[in-house]
Amino acid sequence: xxxxxxxxxxxxxxxxxxxxxxxxxxxxxxxxxxxxxxxxxxxxxxxxxxxxxxxxxxxxxxxxxxxxxxxxxxxxxxxxxxxxxxxxxxxxxxxxxxxx
Amino acid sequence: xxxxxxxxxxxxxxxxxxxxxxxxxxxxxxxxxxxxxxxxxxxxxxxxxxxxxxxxxxxxxxxxxxxxxxxxxxxxxxxxxxxxxxxxxxxxxxxxxxxxxxxxxxxxxxxxxxxxxxxxxxxxxxxxxxxxxxxxxxxxxxxxxxxxxxxxxxxxxxxxxxxxxxxxxxxxxxxxxxxxxxxxxxxxxxxxxxxxxxxxxxxxxxxxxxxxxxxxxxxxxxxxxxxxxxxxxxxxxxxxxxxxxxxxxxxxxxxxxxxxxxxxxxxxxxxxxxxxxxxxxxxxxxxxxxxxxxxxxxxxxxxxxxxxxxxxxxxxxxxxxxxxxxxxxxxxxxxxxxxxxxxxxxxxxxxxxxxxxxxxxxxxxxxxxxxxxxxxxxxxxxxxxxxxxxxxxxxxxxxxxxxxxxxxxxxxxxxxxxxxxxxxxxxxxxxxxxxxxxxxxxxxxxxxxxxxxxxxxx
Numbered sequence: 082x083x084x085x086x087x088x089x090x091x092x093x094x095x096x097x098x099x100x101x102x103x104x105x106x107x108x109x110x111x112x113x114x115x116x117x118x119x120x121x122x123x124x125x126x127x128x129x130x131x132x133x134x135x136x137x138x139x140x141x142x143x144x145x146x147x148x149x150x151x152x153x154x155x156x157x158x159x160x161x162x163x164x165x166x167x168x169x170x171x172x173x174x175x176x177x178x179x180x181x
Numbered sequence: 182x183x184x185x186x187x188x189x190x191x192x193x194x195x196x197x198x199x200x201x202x203x204x205x206x207x208x209x210x211x212x213x214x215x216x217x218x219x220x221x222x223x224x225x226x227x228x229x230x231x232x233x234x235x236x237x238x239x240x241x242x243x244x245x246x247x248x249x250x251x252x253x254x255x256x257x258x259x260x261x262x263x264x265x266x267x268x269x270x271x272x273x274x275x276x277x278x279x280x281x282x283x284x285x286x287x288x289x290x291x292x293x294x295x296x297x298x299x300x301x302x303x304x305x306x307x308x309x310x311x312x313x314x315x316x317x318x319x320x321x322x323x324x325x326x327x328x329x330x331x332x333x334x335x336x337x338x339x340x341x342x343x344x345x346x347x348x349x350x351x352x353x354x355x356x357x358x359x360x361x362x363x364x365x366x367x368x369x370x371x372x373x374x375x376x377x378x379x380x381x382x383x384x385x386x387x388x389x390x391x392x393x394x395x396x397x398x399x400x401x402x403x404x405x406x407x408x409x410x411x412x413x414x415x416x417x418x419x420x421x422x423x424x425x426x427x428x429x430x431x432x433x434x435x436x437x438x439x440x441x442x443x444x445x446x447x448x449x450x451x452x453x454x455x456x457x458x459x460x461x462x463x464x465x466x467x468x469x470x471x472x473x474x475x476x477x478x479x480x481x482x483x484x485x486x487x488x489x490x491x492x493x494x495x496x497x498x499x500x501x502x503x504x505x506x507x508x509x510x511x512x513x514x515x516x517x518x519x520x521x522x523x524x525x526x527x528x529x530x531x532x533x534x535x536x537x538x539x540x541x542x543x544x545x546x547x548x549x550x551x552x553x554x555x556x557x558x559x560x561x562x563x564x565x566x567x568x569x570x571x572x573x574x575x576x577x578x579x580x581x582x583x584x585x586x587x588x589x590x591x592x593x594x595x596x597x598x599x600x601x602x603x604x605x606x607x608x609x610x611x612x613x614x615x616x617x618x619x620x621x622x623x624x625x626x627x628x629x630x631x632x633x634x635x636x637x638x639x
Contacts, residue, residue, distance in 0.1 A: 092457075092458055093511045093514075094458060094460040094462055094463070094511055094514060095458075095460050096512065097462065097511075097512060097513070097514040098514075098515075101514075101515045102461070104515075104519075115406060115407065117465070117524070118406055118407075118408075118409055119403075121360075121409065122378055122409070124297075125272040125273060125274065125297070125360075126269075126270065126271055126272075127270050127272055176232070177209075177210065177226075177228055177230065177232045177234050178201040178210050178629070179212075179228075179234045179631055180234045180257040181201070
C-alpha cells in the first residue's frame with residue numbers, strides 16, 4: 082500500500098520518467114544529457130566506407146541489400162549506407178509557395 | 182489602442198494567410214524563420230528549401246483609415262543551396278536558420294541570412310528606371326553598326342516597371358565547425374555575432390575573410406561535453422554586451438571589454454532547481470530555445486520547452502516572471518520524448534511598440550508571444566497578468582472578425598469549445614512568430630503557412 086501511495090503522489094514529470102524507463106530499461110543513466118547533445122553535434126554526418134560497401138554488395142549478390150532501419154539513435158556507421166538510403170540532394174529550383 | 186487596460190485590450194483579427202492550402206507539405210516549404218525589418222514595412226521568411234520570401238506592406242489607403250496595408254510579395258530568392266563537405270563527410274542543409282535585417286541606410290535594404298554553416302549578406306534593391314537612347318545599341322540590345330551612326334544623342338533614364346533584385350554582397354563562410362543557431366547584429370551596425378553549438382564568432386559586416394572567436398565552450402575532451410550554446414544575442418544598446426543561452430537552462434552575459442575571449446561570463450542567470458523534482462526530462466525541458474532582449478535592454482526573455490521567463494539583467498538568481506505556455510504537457514513528456522517533440526525549438530518575441538503616448542500620460546504595455554502545438558499561439562500581458570491562446574487556422578479567416586480564444590482542457594470534464602490534450606495535433610507546431618516593431622501586427626508561421634493578424638481598428 083505504501084508503494085501505491087508513493088506512485089499516486091509522484092509529480093507528473095517523475096511519473097513520465099517511470100513510464101519511459103519501463104519502456105526502455107536500457108536508457109542511459111545520465112539524465113537526458115550527453116547522448117542527445119552528441120547527436121545534435123553530429124547532425125548531417127554521413128559515414129561511408131567504400132570497402133565495407135563493396136564487400137557487403139558482393140556477399141549479398143543474390144539477396145536484397147540491407148537498408149537503414151528507422152532507428153533514430155543510429156549515430157555511427159553500424160550499418161552500411163546504400164545509395165537507396167541517401168536522401169535526394171537537390172536544391173529547390175521551385176519558387177516558394179509563399180510567393181505563389 | 183484605447184483604454185487604460187493596457188495591451189490586453191488588443192482584439193486580434195485575421196488579416197492574411199500566405200502559402201499552399203494542401204495538407205501535403207513538401208519539406209522545402211517548411212518555414213524556418215520569420216522577421217520584420219526595422220520599420221515593419223518588410224517581412225521576411227526563410228524556409229527549409231533555402232529560400233527567402235520578402236513581403237512588403239502596401240502604402241496605407243488614405244481613404245480607408247480602417248485597414249492597414251496588406252503584405253504582398255516583394256522579392257523572393259534562393260539564399261542557400263544544399264552542400265556536401267567531402268572532407269568531413271558532412272551534409273550541409275540549405276535550411277535558413279535565421280534572418281536578421283540591417284537598419285536601412287540608403288535606398289537598398291540589407292539582410293543577413295544563415296544556414297548551418299554560412300552567413301550571407303543580401304542586398305535587395307529596386308530598379309524603376311532604365312537607360313534608353315544609346316548610340317551604339319538598339320533598344321532591344323543588338324549592337325548597331327557604328328558606321329551607320331550619323332548623329333549623337335545623350336542616353337536618358339526612363340521609367341520602367343518596378344523590378345526588385347536580390348544580390349549576395351558578402352559571404353561569411355568557413356568559420357563554424359558546428360551548426361549555427363543564431364546571428365545578431367550589434368548596435369554599432371558594423372559588427373555582428375554568429376553562434377554555433379560550441380562557439381561564438383564576431384564579424385565585421387565588410388570583412389569576410391576574418392572572424393574573431395569570442396566564446397569557446399568546447400571541452401578539451403569531447404567526452405566531457407555537458408552543455409551546448411542554444412542562442413545568442415547582442416544587447417540592443419550596449420555594443421560590448423551580449424548574452425548566450427545553453428542547453429542546461431542558463432544564460433551568460435558577456436562583456437567584450439573584459440577580454441578578447443569571453444569564456445568567463447560577467448553574469449550568469451540561472452534559476453535554482455528543486456532537486457526533488459529532478460527527472461530524466463529536467464535538463465531537456467530546461468534547454469533554452471530562444472533568448473530576446475527587451476527594447477530597453479533592461480530585461481531579457483527566454484523560452485524553454487514549457488515556459489517563457491522574463492529576467493531582469495540586474496538579478497541573476499531567478500527570473501522576475503515565469504509564464505506557463507502549456508504546462509499540461511508535463512504529464513505527456515514520455516510520448517513527447519518518443520516522438521521527438523520534446524526537442525522542438527520554440528521562439529518568443531516581445532511586442533513592438535512598448536509605449537503609447539495618450540493625452541499627457543505614457544502607458545507602458547508589455548506583451549510577450551510564443552507558439553505552441555495544434556497551431557495555437559500564446560500571449561502574456563505582463564501588466565495585467567492575463568494571457569490568451571489563439572489559433573492560426575484557415576477556418577478563422579474572415580477579415581476584421583475577432584479571433585476566438587482557445588482553451589485546452591488538461592484533465593477532467595472537457596467543456597464545450599475546449600480541446601483535450603490528447604486531441605492536440607503535435608505536428609502542427611508554431612515555432613516562429615514576429616511582432617511588427619511599431620504596430621499591432623503579428624506574423625505567425627505554421628508549418629508551411631504564414632498568417633498575419635492585426636488588431637481591430639475602431
